Amino acid sequence: MPPLNLDILDDDTKSAEKGYDGPMNAIYNVPVDVQVVLGRTSMLVAQLLKLGRGAVLELERKVDEPVEVLVNHRLVARGEVVIVEDQRLGVTLTEIVRTDLDLD
Numbered sequence: 703m704p705p706l707n708l709d710i711l712d713d714d715t716k717s718a719e720k721g722y723d724g725p726m727n728a729i730y731n732v733p734v735d736v737q738v739v740l741g742r743t744s745m746l747v748a749q750l751l752k753l754g755r756g757a758v759l760e761l762e763r764k765v766d767e768p769v770e771v772l773v774n775h776r777l778v779a780r781g782e783v784v785i786v787e788d789q790r791l792g793v794t795l796t797e798i799v800r801t802d803l804d805l806d
Contacts, residue, residue, distance in 0.1 A: 738793050739770040740783070770798055776801075 741761025753759075763769075770778035771793060781793040 734773050735775070736782075737772040737775075738783075741769075741773060769793060771795065 710789055741763035743759055743761050770777055771779040771781055777799050779795045779799055780797040781795040784792050784794050786792040
């Protein structure tokens with residue numbers, strides 16, 4: 703099977719904004735789960751049960767390390783946490799992770 707050509711998505715995005723019903727338009731309304739992972743840790747169930755309000759979990763990531771951006775539980779990018787309007791958090795993408803798509 704030939705590799706999927708993702709270059710056409712940019713043109714279809716512009717077409718979708720204009721209401722054009724292009725060949726890739728069907729996927730624009732498919733929901734995806736996007737997660738930003740600040741860090742991870744592991745602990746015993748006994749330790750977990752002792753946690754209470756104000757407990758601090760130490761993560762296996764340093765302050766200056768990029769966070770991971772997952773789409774449908776797959777790593778797609780890394781980035782930096784930023785503060786946006788109204789004191790909300792956001793992520794500036796600094797690296798797009800390219801993986802070979804296994805469509806077999």
